Every structure is written in structure tokens, then in C-alpha cells.
Amino acid sequence: MAVSPLIAYPTDARVSSPLKQRQVSTVPSSSNGTPSLPLPLLLPGPGLGGRPMHQMVPQQSHTLDIVEQMNEEEKRKYVKGKKLGEGTYANVYLGHARNNPNEFVAIKKIKVQKEYKDGLAPDAVRELKHLQELHHPNIISLISVFSSKDQNLNLVLEYLPLGDLEMLIRDVDRVRYGAGDIKAWMGMLTRAVWFCHDNFVLHRDIKPNNLLIAANGEVKLADFGLARSFADPGRKMTANVITRWYRPPELLFGARHYSGAVDVWSVGLVFAELVMRAPFLPGNSEVEQIALICKLIGTPTEENWPGVTQLKEYTVPSDIVPVWPKEAYMGRFGAVGSEGVDLLIRTLVLDPKKRITAREMLEHKWWRTDPKPTRKEDLPRKSGGGSAEKAAADLKRRPGMLDGDENGNNRGTKVARKLDFGAAK
Numbered sequence: 001m002a003v004s005p006l007i008a009y010p011t012d013a014r015v016s017s018p019l020k021q022r023q024v025s026t027v028p029s030s031s032n033g034t035p036s037l038p039l040p041l042l043l044p045g046p047g048l049g050g051r052p053m054h055q056m057v058p059q060q061s062h063t064l065d066i067v068e069q070m071n072e073e074e075k076r077k078y079v080k081g082k083k084l085g086e087g088t089y090a091n092v093y094l095g096h097a098r099n100n101p102n103e104f105v106a107i108k109k110i111k112v113q114k115e116y117k118d119g120l121a122p123d124a125v126r127e128l129k130h131l132q133e134l135h136h137p138n139i140i141s142l143i144s145v146f147s148s149k150d151q152n153l154n155l156v157l158e159y160l161p162l163g164d165l166e167m168l169i170r171d172v173d174r175v176r177y178g179a180g181d182i183k184a185w186m187g188m189l190t191r192a193v194w195f196c197h198d199n200f201v202l203h204r205d206i207k208p209n210n211l212l213i214a215a216n217g218e219v220k221l222a223d224f225g226l227a228r229s230f231a232d233p234g235r236k237m238t239a240n241v242i243t244r245w246y247r248p249p250e251l252l253f254g255a256r257h258y259s260g261a262v263d264v265w266s267v268g269l270v271f272a273e274l275v276m277r278a279p280f281l282p283g284n285s286e287v288e289q290i291a292l293i294c295k296l297i298g299t300p301t302e303e304n305w306p307g308v309t310q311l312k313e314y315t316v317p318s319d320i321v322p323v324w325p326k327e328a329y330m331g332r333f334g335a336v337g338s339e340g341v342d343l344l345i346r347t348l349v350l351d352p353k354k355r356i357t358a359r360e361m362l363e364h365k366w367w368r369t370d371p372k373p374t375r376k377e378d379l380p381r382k383s384g385g386g387s388a389e390k391a392a393a394d395l396k397r398r399p400g401m402l403d404g405d406e407n408g409n410n411r412g413t414k415v416a417r418k419l420d421f422g423a424a425k
Helices: 018-022 066-075 122-133 165-170 179-198 261-276 286-296 326-347 358-362 387-396
Strands: 078-086 090-097 100-110 142-147 153-158 211-213 219-221
Touching: 066 142, 078 100, 122 142, 122 153, 165 211, 165 261, 179 219, 179 261, 179 326, 179 358, 261 326, 261 358, 326 358
Parallel strands: none
Antiparallel strands: 078 090, 090 100, 100 153, 142 153, 211 219
């Protein structure tokens, strides 16, 4: 019987729950739990111990308040090593715990942003906020936070040395994978998205290069710079989120009220890309993106999506294309079987109210069909060098960058559509 995706693979405690191991008080506490400050060092004099009280010298950190002392102690827990990547938004360093040189971490030093009064861009605040709240084996772990003397914020993240899922998809010459591998990766991604939604968080930028790979093969959802809470259904949200190729039609039409269905659409397009080894809907503009959706999935109309024409930016080509039937998908995505194609179709339903949820995805019968998901230890990984550098490049990007990277490198659309389901790993 195939492994149920609702049950996460066992993970190494050091990797999956680093916060539990490092939640050590940095300030001594009194018997009632109140933090205690270091006693002042008294010098001989005519006052207390011989010297007037105003001449007492505090021990060591005489210029630091309690928060600054805690920050210094947190910073001393880690040793910053070589620089893995440098960008306009952040630098990424390889580091390790001071008390264990074999415990590697990635230290992401976010640079002060002069255009913001407080120095921190909103996307950096969102990334920090949500990583502090979300702890799951398939979400990148934030281990610690400290500031450096130049007021830059340093995020201590788990070290994920094997690059990202995009890198595996694109390397068609050296990386071969099959249906069991796709099922394993999709299970990890879906569990991460379900956990976010179950905690009322929308990720809003799911794509292959935001899916980093740990040393044990586990896929981790990263880059929460566009994430936001959605507990208040009446509050308007921006439509200008999610990288264009993975953006659902409701956002392209300017919807300001939406749900976890926007993430599910992106998950479906990652699924399609894993099978095709090329982006399914690589539009060069929003107009072209809508045209591709109409051509390859079906034209949104009042018949298949009641109320769609009322959306502010609703515009579709004049030639109406009916919603594609399952048989059409089988010809392109049949390698994952009939049930896999059924799941894919459900993620790409035009009407977001009828789109499958992340929880319903985990309950789909595809997970119980053969082949079983590949064990994470046996999943394909990038051969040769460059994986650590690619992981660093992912981390140093400004969170929520929608298209391309800081150097203007966009993902090519000429990736060979080649997939070998029979080759041994």
C-alpha cells in the first residue's frame, strides 16, 4: 500500500525542529522566572565597599541594555563562515553552531533598506513573521534571529545544500526521475501548503525555485516574502502577487478577495511542470498569460465560473475555448496515471470556489495507487557542483521577487520536454 501523504516522513530532529533544541534562555532567571541582570562590580572606596555609588562600574556590558545583551549572546552561538552569495537585498553565509562545528546553518544577512524609515522592507518583516510562526518538516526552519552592529538583520536558517526543485527539472541531461519521485515531491509540497492554510497563511508565490532541497532529500517551501494571513475574509488583498507563470486567473482578472485556492493553482502548475520538465503556461505578459489559460485549460465564462465577468479586469480572447476534457490531459500528462491526471485537473479548475483544497488534495486516491512515493533518501539529486551556490542564490533574492532574479535572469522557456520514467535512479 502506498504511503499516505497525510503522514509526513520521519525526519531528523536536528533538521526538522531546530527551534526546539535551541530555545535556551540567554538570561539567567530568578526563582519566580523573572530574568536576572548581572550584579554590578563594586570597586573599593568610601561609598559601597569604599567608592561612591555613582562610580560603580557594571560588569562587562556596561553600555548594553537587557535586549542588547540577549542579542549579543544569541549572535555568539553561531560562527559565520564563507560567503555563499551576495545580492542587493541580502548576503548569505555558511555558518555553524559554535558548540558543534558539524551543525551547519545558513546565515542570511538582510541589508538595511534606506528607502524604508525603519530599515526593514515589508517583505523582510513578512518573511520573519511567518517563519517564526510556521514549523513543519516541509517548510524551511528559522533557527534564530540577531542583529549585527551595523543594524543589519541576520536570519539563521537551516542549511539546505542541494539547491531547489527547479534545478532538478531543468537538468534534463543528468537528472532523471519518474512517477514515484514526482509523487514524493508533490506530497511534500502539498503537506507544506496544507499546513500554511490550516494556520491561515497564504504563501502567494509557490514555484519550483522556492522549493529548496535538504541534505536528506526533503523538499522545503521557502520565500515567505509575499505571504499573508487571511483570517479576515472581508479584507481586501492585492492581486499583484504570485509569479506570472503560476498566477491563477482570478488574480489576473484583478480579484481582491481570494482564498487558498490561489496557492492550489500554483501547486497544480508545479505538478504539470514536473511532468513536462518545462513550464506549462509561460506567458510573457499578463495578456499572454490569460490567453494561454484560455487556450490550454479553457476560457473562463459565466457558464463555468458564475460571476467571473464582474471582476474588474476580466478580458478574454474573442474565440471561446471549451474547458479541456480529461482525455486531452491524458495525452500530455498520462505518465502520472489516470488518478494523477484527475488530481491535476482538480487543481486547475477555473472557478476558485470549485477548485480542490490542499486538504482535499491529500485525501485524493492518487496517493494510494502505484507506484508508491519514493523514499526521500532515494530521490534524485543534482550531480556535480553548484548546488550550494544555487541554494544561496535562492536565499539572497529579495523575498517575493515575481519575475527573474536580481541579475535579470529569467527562466528559459526552451527547456527540453524530456522525461524518462523507466530509467533507474
